[in-house]
Amino acid sequence: MGLLTEGITEVIAVTKDNAAPMGIIVKPGMSPRMILFKGSKTVENILTYGWVTANFVSDCYLYPQYAFSDVEPGDLAEVFVGGIMMQRLLSADAWMAFRTTVLHETEETYYIDLLPVASEYVREDPHPINRGFNSVIDATVHATRYVHSKDEHLRELIEYHLSVVTKCGGPREREAAQLLREICGL
Numbered sequence: 001m002g003l004l005t006e007g008i009t010e011v012i013a014v015t016k017d018n019a020a021p022m023g024i025i026v027k028p029g030m031s032p033r034m035i036l037f038k039g040s041k042t043v044e045n046i047l048t049y050g051w052v053t054a055n056f057v058s059d060c061y062l063y064p065q066y067a068f069s070d071v072e073p074g075d076l077a078e079v080f081v082g083g084i085m086m087q088r089l090l091s092a093d094a095w096m097a098f099r100t101t102v103l104h105e106t107e108e109t110y111y112i113d114l115l116p117v118a119s120e121y122v123r124e125d126p127h128p129i130n131r132g133f134n135s136v137i138d139a140t141v142h143a144t145r146y147v148h149s150k151d152e153h154l155r156e157l158i159e160y161h162l163s164v165v166t167k168c169g170g171p172r173e174r175e176a177a178q179l180l181r182e183i184c185g186l
Contacts, residue, residue: 003054003056003094003096003119004024004026004032004054004096005026006026006027006028007025007026008023008024008025008026009023009024009026009054010022010023010063010137011023011024011054011055011056011057012054012055012057012062012063012066012089012092013034013042013052013053013054013055014052014053014055014071014076014086014087014088014089015041015042015045015046015049015051015052015087016045016048016049016087017045017071017073017076017087018041018042018045018070018071019055019062019066019071019075019076019089020040020041020042020066020067021063021066021067021137021140021141021144022034022036022042022054023035024054024114031113031114031115032098032113032114032116033103033111033112033113033114034052034111034112034114035109035110035111035112036109036110036112037108037109038108038109038110043110046100046110046112047102047110049084050099050100050101051082051084051086051097051098051099051100052097052098052100052112052114053079053086053087053088053089053095053096053097053098054095054096054098054114055088055089055091055092055094055095056092056093056094056095057089057091057092057093058093058123058127058129059091059172060132060133060136060137060169060172060173060176061136061172061175061176061179062089062091063136063137063140063176064136064139064140064143064176064179064180064183065176065179067140067143067144068143068144068147068183071089074090075089075090075091076088076089076090077089077090079095079097079118081097081117081118082097082099082117082118092122093121093122093123093127094119094120094121094122094123095119095120095122096116096118096119097116097117097118097119098114098115098116098117099114099115099117100112100113100114100115101113101115130168130169130170130173131164131167131168131169132164132165132166132167132168132169132170132173132174132177133169133173135161135162135164135165135168135169135173136161136165136169136173136176136177136180138157138161139157139158139161139162139165139177139180140176140180142154142157142158142161143158143180143183143184146158146184147183147184155184155186158180158184158186159186162177162180162181162186165177
């Protein structure tokens, strides 16, 4: 699959007029999968339209931005792949398009199978990733849960990752950290 490797790869998932950070799970001998929580625009669109694009981005700010706000129409490009019109982020370094199938449903989640139908490397220049970038992603994951639960342990994890951003990140990582502080009221 080229862009995906074994483990959980963090991407910006784009569905119809929607973008959100998401993990794609890859295990040996299995197609890529996602676990989606019910009630989200992402799951609603996947159930309605049956597709998603995984957008690989080198701008860490996009993870908290799209986790907590809507995508602007000007941030998306239409692509005709797999016989249907899909969307991807204009700012993606690379993207993969998938058809989707619900494999399993629980009271709170859908387990989604992803069938790759197309991919493209948009930028060929590699973008080095610093430790701050990874900590922005980890802090964003914790923040998506913290804003609903106000769990003290999650706040401590967010604070830890934001301290790594301060020490190890560049200007864009520090901007993303500030956005997360504002969103979480830290």
